[in-house]
Amino acid sequence: MSEKSDYRSGIVSLVGKPNVGKSSLVNQLVGEKVAIVSDKVQTTRNRIGGIVTTERGQVIFYDTPGIHKPLHKLGGYLVKITVSALNGSDLIAAILDISDGIKKSDFLVAKHVNSSNIPVFLVINKIDVVKTRKKITEFLEEGTKLFKNVEKTFPVSAITGEGIKEFLEAVIERMPPGPPLYPEDVITDRSARFMASEIIREKILLLTKEEVPHSVGVSIEEFTYRENGTLYIRGEIVVERPTQKAIIIGKGGTMIKKIGTLARQDMEYLFDTKVFLDLFVKVRRKWREKDNFIMDFTNLNEDLN
Ligand SMILES: Nc1nc2c(ncn2[C@@H]2O[C@H](COP(=O)(O)OP(=O)(O)O)[C@@H](O)[C@H]2O)c(=O)[nH]1
Ligand SMILES: [Mg+2]
Incomplete structure (x- = not known):
């Protein structure tokens, strides 16, 4: 057990265009389904905190509705929730989908992220669908150019779990010192x-x-x-x-x-x-x-x- 004063805790917002796998990532990190997942866009309508507690720290991962161009009033609220979650976090995990490539919608996400001045970990999701390491390296390079505060990059798969442990460890290391905010057996902040x-x-x-x-x-x-x-x-x-x-x-x-x-x-x-x-x-x-x-x-x- 580490010294109490070494303990770290903080908030990480997962942001990305619809369907990059934000909810799947939160579930994989928590190890239980706290956020629903589907192949339809705008599945997530709320800011859902998935809580991960280890001996070294506690992280609240905010699954967010994602940033997109709103088509109706509800859609406008969804973007508002995402942007406000983003601004209240210690770290942003910006998610890109390697199976989809970089699209206009990723630039819209980057615009919001870049105006926040919060440190960014770049996460490339769905690497289970790519065949070569080279493709991942190239995509990481391309993705890094989108965001101005990228400190580290992580190729992961929310489905197979590849790269998730490394990502989680680096996130905990990056959190500010502080006590846990939730009891260790709590996995979500939602009712x-x-x-x-x-x-x-x-x-x-x-x-x-x-x-x-x-x-x-x-x-x-x-x-x-x-x-x-x-x-x-x-x-x-x-x-x-x-x-x-x-x-x-x-x-x-x-x-x-x-x-x-x-x-x-x-x-x-x-x-x-x-x-x-x-x-x-x-x-x-x-x-x-x-x-x-x-x-x-x-x-x-x-x-x-
Ligand atoms: N192959 C693959 N599919 C994934 C991965 N992560 C998510 N998906 C799929 O992508 C779709 C959207 O996932 P979801 O987590 O709802 O995305 P969100 O809109 O960003 O929250 C679902 O059909 C998931 O099963 C991954 O790592 N690999
Ligand atoms: Mg979602």
Whole structure:
């Protein structure tokens, strides 16, 4: 055990364009799923802290919605949350996706990162898909040019875990001295209710396509432990159109049943108890343009204050 005074703790924001693997990286670092992942853009809508505690330090990794050009009011909030997380961190992990290359959207990310004056670790993700070391070296060089404060670079794979340990060790070393902010067994700064709503949304993202995933919001209306230890969760799913409601419910209720079963399984694992999950679907036209609905169905009120 190291001396108490050697202990380090701090905040690292993971930033990058949509789909570079920010949420996957946070999960790999924490070793548990704290952030939902899908192949759809804008899966992450909140600033989610994944907490890693070792003998040498504690790091809160902020998974962020990412920086992109907002298409609606909700999108505008997502960028705002990312930028404010970025400005409050001790270190920025700027993520690039080697399977996608450097695009215009990466320049937009770099613009925000470079105006923050916070030190940057450059992370090249998805190296599991490249064949040669040479390609990685070239990409690292190209990527380094984008950001002005790059101190170190890390080729990693959030899926296989390659390079993650080296990255974590270097991050802890770079944190300011300080005591841990959370007990060592805590892995996220988000509430159980929040986790429940995200699990439901993840299953919808997995099972639906086109505009449906983006039109969905979830609110947990009830979250109570019953006397026999069962956890009762009532979730309300909101969509923008009656046609979307019909898709989520499915023929004879088959889709909503599937969503419920998959979500319940994850919840039982996470909360370590039997879960009774009740799901409802309602339509709120253009909810992603309306402040009160955005707050109700995305938990964004917790992020913005
Ligand atoms: N092959 C590969 N795929 C990855 C890796 N990391 C993430 N992905 C995939 O990329 C997609 C987007 O990942 P996600 O973590 O949601 O990205 P985010 O939008 O930046 O949070 C998902 O389909 C992931 O499975 C990786 O290291 N290798
Ligand atoms: Mg994400």
